[in-house]
Amino acid sequence: MSSDTFQLPDSAPERIRDFHALWLAKASGDVPDALDFDVGVLSAQYPLLARIGTAGAGSELVWRDVAEADHWPFGTPVKGRPVAESVPPLMSVTRAINSFEETLASGVPDYFETTSWLYGGRTSLMARLVAPLAVGDGRELIALWEVIDPTKAG
Template sequence: MSLDAFQLPDSAPARIGDFHALWFEKASGHVPDASDFDVGVLSRQYPLIARIGTAGAGSELVWRDVAQADHWPFRTPVTGRPVAESVPPLMSVTRAINSFQETLTSGVPDYFETTSWLYGGRTSLMARLVAPLAVGEARELIALWEVMEPLETP
């Protein structure tokens, strides 16, 4: 699958669409270089953004660089810690990790919306875009989340 074959749905939030356009512009037909995506700078416009890499013999996904957001809609990511620690339990962990691994392998972005992400007894409608980045011969990910509806109290 080529990079230009991936398209966001019309329902994707504008901020995710803007970020995808930036990623695609930097890609120029190839997976863009990680040096083009400074999380600290990008977090001014995209407050829920993070870089994800792999570590260890099992290539566990870990947070490489995380925006300093006031509120993450899941457990706050911690640089150097496993991504799985931040994802809500049960099937969400498997779904998220498999999606991230597929993006690392394929080199093609992935978009996902969820309507029941629990955080502190609340639910929200969220969208997530994860896209690959080149780090030398290896790959990392850049991920952006967007809350599409305000958090509600049950």
């Protein structure tokens, strides 16, 4: 699958659809340049936005740039720190990291939705789009999360 044939499901939130359309417009059939995605500027419209890169000999995923959101639906990302520190424990760390690494390798965006059950019987629905960006001879990622009100979903 190429990046231009990737399609979001019908359930994807509007803000994620808008961001994917922006990514596609910048991509022009290829992976868009990271310089086209200023997290500080874009965070006004996309508050849960971050760039992710790799660091160290093991190519650990780290937060390159992070929107200054009031509340993240997981551990608050810290620029320069490992992504794994912010992802909820257990299987979600492995699932998220594997998804990000696959997107880096393939150049194809990835979309994911998950539901969390909170104390008091409430649920939280979260969606995430991660897409590759070109940086010199390599790649980074741009990721957008959206918390969806379950009473308005579907």
